[in-house]
Amino acid sequence: MAIVLGPNQYGKAEVRVVAVDRTTARHTLVDLNVSCALRGDFDAAFTDGDNSHVLTTDTQKNTVFAFARDGIGTPEEFGLRLARHFVGTSEWVTGARIAVESYGWDRLSVGGTPHDHAFRRSGGEVRTAVVTVDGEDAHVVAGLSDLVVLKSTGSEFWGYPVDRYTTLPETRDRILATAVTARWRYTSAELDFAGVYDGVRTTMLETFASVHSLALQQTQFAMGTAVLERHPEVAEVRMSMPNRHHFLQDLSAFGLDNTLDGPGVVYHADDRPYGLIEGSVLRDDVPAAEVAWQGTPGFC
Numbered sequence: 001m002a003i004v005l006g007p008n009q010y011g012k013a014e015v016r017v018v019a020v021d022r023t024t025a026r027h028t029l030v031d032l033n034v035s036c037a038l039r040g041d042f043d044a045a046f047t048d049g050d051n052s053h054v055l056t057t058d059t060q061k062n063t064v065f066a067f068a069r070d071g072i073g074t075p076e077e078f079g080l081r082l083a084r085h086f087v088g089t090s091e092w093v094t095g096a097r098i099a100v101e102s103y104g105w106d107r108l109s110v111g112g113t114p115h116d117h118a119f120r121r122s123g124g125e126v127r128t129a130v131v132t133v134d135g136e137d138a139h140v141v142a143g144l145s146d147l148v149v150l151k152s153t154g155s156e157f158w159g160y161p162v163d164r165y166t167t168l169p170e171t172r173d174r175i176l177a178t179a180v181t182a183r184w185r186y187t188s189a190e191l192d193f194a195g196v197y198d199g200v201r202t203t204m205l206e207t208f209a210s211v212h213s214l215a216l217q218q219t220q221f222a223m224g225t226a227v228l229e230r231h232p233e234v235a236e237v238r239m240s241m242p243n244r245h246h247f248l249q250d251l252s253a254f255g256l257d258n259t260l261d262g263p264g265v266v267y268h269a270d271d272r273p274y275g276l277i278e279g280s281v282l283r284d285d286v287p288a289a290e291v292a293w294q295g296t297p298g299f300c
């Protein structure tokens, strides 16, 4: 029996970098959380403490800040620049995974006039990008998380099996709410990343709104299908969506009606437990690229 080192990677996680574009008096902000992971021949560091192949995580952090000095661009472009730099710099670094979270800031207005340099964090939504350079190949997985959406009608849930533990009543009209986390893989690393991102996000929102839902599963698949139909540069979509249950609150103890036959206006928003619907939608003519997903958690 031999005990051997298995797959490994290392890098600096969660480098928080904020870049202010001051080229005009109207400033813009880019606010990122960047995590680097290098892959390659680092065995001796793990087995013997031999650091001769270890580009320190401190150097990786410094590289992130230094690269930001020249302008960041999109999260995907920034990730590709960093990953290609790390893979091109030393022969024993054969791959790099750069994960970027991008936080949006909206410009504040004063008396209806947009302010030049004051901002408010926009929503809880986060744009994400995971770039993997593997030798000569580059993979880009874009995404978003915590895009919170709700429909106050246009959602039903019925027709499920009933066993001795089933108490959920069937409904023809319920609130459907979720926080979308989605990642989608591009077929190319040369794209208008900002434009395609906006298009995919809009497609998801429009589909959520317009599909009459018989299950969150159906809505999710429709969202992924619409993305693949409208965006040929997307190879596959993976989504994780908690079902944020809203139940009509029973107000009968107070002599108030609150059923769907009556006004049906007061709901109790349950934060947990929640159903968790996870799925992927693929094109059957595009080859899989599991290395693009290696290390990206949260999906089945």
Ligand SMILES: O=c1[nH]c(=O)c2[nH]c(=O)[nH]c2[nH]1
Binding pocket: 157, 168, 214, 215, 216, 217, 243, 275
């Ligand atoms: O859209 C839904 N899918 C389910 O699988 C499910 N399960 C449940 O209790 N409510 C719901 N709603």
